[in-house]
Amino acid sequence: MATPTLDKLDAFEADSASSHLISVTFRIRRFNPEVAADAEWQDFRIDIDPKERVLDALHKIKWDVDGSLTFRRSCAHGICGSDAMRINGKNRLACKTLIKDINPEKPITVEAIKGLTVLKDLVVDMEPFFQAYRDVMPFLITNGNEPTRERLQTAEDRERFDDTTKCILCAACTSSCPVFWNDGQYFGPAAIVNAHRFIFDSRDEAGEQRLEILNDKDGVWRCRTTFNCTDACPRGIEVTKAIQEVKRALITRRF
Structure with missing residues (x-):
């Protein structure tokens, strides 16, 4: 053959x-x-x-x-x-x-x-998006002296903000929001999600400061709960839920 x-x-x-x-x-x-x-x-x-x-x-x-x-x-x-x-x-x-x-x-x-x-x-141009992200201070803030050991946290405390740690800053949520389309001054879902990640972190001490930033006229109260952001998130973050939790924290001051 x-x-x-x-x-x-x-x-x-x-x-x-x-x-x-x-x-x-x-x-x-x-x-x-x-x-x-x-x-x-x-x-x-x-x-x-x-x-x-x-x-x-x-x-x-x-x-x-x-x-x-x-x-x-x-x-x-x-x-x-x-x-x-x-x-x-x-x-x-x-x-x-x-x-x-x-x-x-x-x-x-x-x-x-x-x-x-x-x-x-x-x-x-992603600069307005990243400026809103920077404005909510997306980093751990603590007072006092630097600790001599790591800042410990329980699994339950970590779970409280676990969902919002998944954000990859793709802007899919923010650019799907009709409020953001009509007014670029709105912080947008991604910035609020990243504020949520630290507001509810038990190790952070600047929750009140971030809440006041988001209490601004361009903050969380502009959200109309259309769920566009949640539907658009490629990471499956419950964005609308996170925004509602920030609103609730502003009213109750419990976080």
Whole structure:
């Protein structure tokens, strides 16, 4: 029996690799301030494995079709939070969204998250978002002398704020909030979540100070409890619940 040649094996492997590819249209909202004042939609049709992620498709478009396509990404594993964008009208992480899960038979729309100024294509100015984060003092604050041993905490005390430690600052929650869309001065869900993480930390001593910051007219009372933020969070944080707990702490001063 004849032995398959290397060329035939290579051809067979290539055919096998391409047999499961499908043709998908990605409709991307492009914006380049150096070219035009308004954004416009542009279609890209590529062949890709439906089990790949939207981030993989964006890479393929940028590397093989149009190198000017601009977006942020870093770890590509849902930890850095840098590739948050609106995919089919919903805030998602491109690195966690499988093509097969978002109906690839129709054009898949990709655009920048809302409420923040678009700098180019899918990249927005994150400075207002991070300024709100900095304003709530997202770090441990204690008084007195530095301890000679670690600050111990019970498992029950740790569990009190465990959920809000999961935030990766992707801005998916804040940029899904209709209040934030209409008024960029609102602190937004992510900043409140990170304040919650320290307000309810038994080792921290600046809870009252953070509560007063969030008692401002642009603080927690702007929340309309639409649950958009909870639905958008890629980490599954109960964002709306955390905001309500901060409101309750402001009223009762118990935390």
